[in-house]
Amino acid sequence: MDIDMKAKKSFALLLALIMCLTLFASCGKDGDSDSSPSASTVPSQSDNTPGASSPGSPAPPSNSETAPGPEVVYYAVTTFSDPWWDPALFMGIMNADLAGMIYENLVFLEMDGSVTPQLAESWDISADGLTYTFHLRKGVMWHKGYGEFTSADVKFSLERHLDPDVGSVNADNLAMSNVASIECPDDYTVVVTLLNRDVDLLNRYAMFYGMIVCKAHHDKDGADSLNTDPIGTGQFIFDGGTLGIKTEGVRNREWWGEFTGNIDRVISTYINDTNTIYAAFDNGELDAIGLYDRDKVAEYAAKGYPVTMNPVLQLLYIGVNMQLEPFDDIKVREAFFYAIDVDYYIENLFYGMESPVGSYVPPTCKYALRDYYKHEYNPDKAKELLAEAGYANGCPFTMWSVNDALGQPPAILAQDQLSRAGFIVDMQNVEFGVYIDKVRNGAAPMWVLYNDTSPLGDAMIIRYKSDFYPGNNWSGVIDDEYDSYVNAAMNATTEQEKYDNYHAAQRRMMDLRVVFPVATNSMGRVSQTNVSGFERYADMGFRLATVVKTP
């Protein structure tokens, strides 16, 4: 190349100039780059009054001008959290992670399992247990100026679960088929009359599917608005965001309860990858995160971050399908139970933070049988049983697990322990959709999963009824005795009768050796050192009235 030195220098200078100019040009535009119209820069509260941006919407609350310091909490949830805001479509607390700070229920479930007033100040139950009269709190205002909360909202919120157009997946959870009528004698009284006694009615109304929605909002803005612009009476007002990207909430200064914290705004971002969540937290971009990974919980605790452990509504399960070979043989199932070393799991996977359990229903659930099953690790006994079952040279099968950061480690441990006891494990770590298709359709001889349930715990028992196979009876439990206990419990009219039958069902299930409950799995919430006051809630929901953030 015959380019003289002068040309090279000119060329280098020119290039440097171009690069500097382009860099300056790119730096010129500051602010939040989020181009979605609904997710803009965090504005001051005065110019971001909820509802102000939609012409014709009811007047926003006037007290937003009196906002103190703009304390913001950034919180990370997974993409599967809050896929929609309509309580009729909530499937689990993971769908309603943030809903508890926007919506409220008639009653509230405390950590000890008791039910206390929320939107209903008090209630009376008739002597026959068929009539519940709720006396509503007066002066509770809907967010964004939709007026006062009244009995009509309660009636609407419950009855819409029976509307086919709504497509509610929670009509059964609310036992709506057992409701004879819902009457509103006045604006502050609701009378629910049942066909049969239901000792768990208040618990049902305290759950995420019992959240009360605003009738005026529905009537004015249409049914779809419940999904995109939730209007509640709770601590925070939904203030934009897009499902799957982020949710923003601004403090409700007209809330009837007492704020002891100082958070004015919460921004929740949806991140699928747990490593990204940890990296963002380490970088100070998130104020608080929820996590199950015991390594990280221990690491953050050791570093001095405030850690809160939430109640145990989740267990780690290793289950088998008793309709499929080789687990159609009780001896093989017993061998499987002897092959799992729970102590090793607790020590090495959970760092001693979790406990063994006596049943497949989490111990904090109302109907859990806490001390029945006593684990015994005995790989030699397992080998003997396999030999008796005709598998002296190894018992081959396929084990399915989810290929995420949470699902793989317990599956790898299970593979190792089962292999030592004479099983030959073909491990299939697959994406969640593939996994759930296999287990639901009775194609998974063994499955490993962390699974949670509601504070009652009855759903975890009911799911193993014969008529739910194939389906959510992943273990193929087709057993008349089990069914009879569950049916008796479901139709029981006294609390004791329910306890007795649900406990009998759990004993039967554990004796069948189909679902091995390895240990509890509580969720940790870690916050930055300048953020404190996170409280534990029985439903594992997210509320911020007590949270304090200091500069």
Place this chain on the structure above:
Amino acid sequence: MRNYIIKRLLFAIPTLLGVFIVVFVVIRQIPGDSAEVMLGPMATNEQIEIYRVKHGLDKPGIVQFWIALTNLFKGDLGVSLSHNRPVMSIVFERLPSTIELALYGIVFSSIISITLGVVAACFRGRWPDIAIVSFSTLGMSLPTFFIGLWVLVIFALKLGVIPVLSNMAGGTPYWKTLFGPVMTMILGGTGVRTTRSSMLEIMEEDFIRTARSKGLPGWRILFRHALGNALIPIVTMMGYGFAISFGGAIVLETVFVRSGVGKLLMDAIGSRDYPLVQGATFIIAIFMILANLLTDIVTGVVDPRIRVAGDEPG
């Protein structure tokens, strides 16, 4: 040229229809349907049935296809199963973020690639050439997500220059939200080698020798005669790079947690949101076709020799 554009646009119709059909069929072959995934492990058969009926998933595949196709011709891409909102509005909400990423990526990556490519060609066989070629070969050889992760580790976690969450969290200066993905596109780009090869080829041409023999200054030969003629493959590369960057956005937006169409598509596949997968893919396909068409037009403008016979401008 006008006839050429019209012809290309007409050819795009069967391509788009093909994309729609292929995506419709393929997404439904993946085990696990939307009801099972969205409703989770505890869902009862009854709840799953309610969900399927509500979203029309209980209908035979051919009926679902017919509904989707007739809606498509009406300009309706359906309603997202995971967001309960029209697909069109969700995709167009996220699209600007992806276009922004693709544009910045291609502009910066082109500027730097052309610069480094010309420098490498100027210093052929010497240490700047060897260093630039080695570095660009390394970048080309590594998967994009791997480069992205390293950019994240170095610039976000070690140096603290950029945020981990890119544009998901608020209050971050604009340039910081783009730095990571754009840097990844630059490091993983192929432009340096294309520019270098093109420049070397041109510099051996007779007209360059003639220019030198006429005593023209070196910079003039380099910029006016050599670079101008070497631009044809470079412009082509930039255009196709822009189109490809829409597909690459899936990786970059996932690694850098950007709320664009790529991440939307990834999430939609995970939740088996059929209408959203179809809609997002369809719109990405439209942009790829348009970007390719634009590239062909620009290439034709830059080099009249490769215009299609009989398709003169005007």
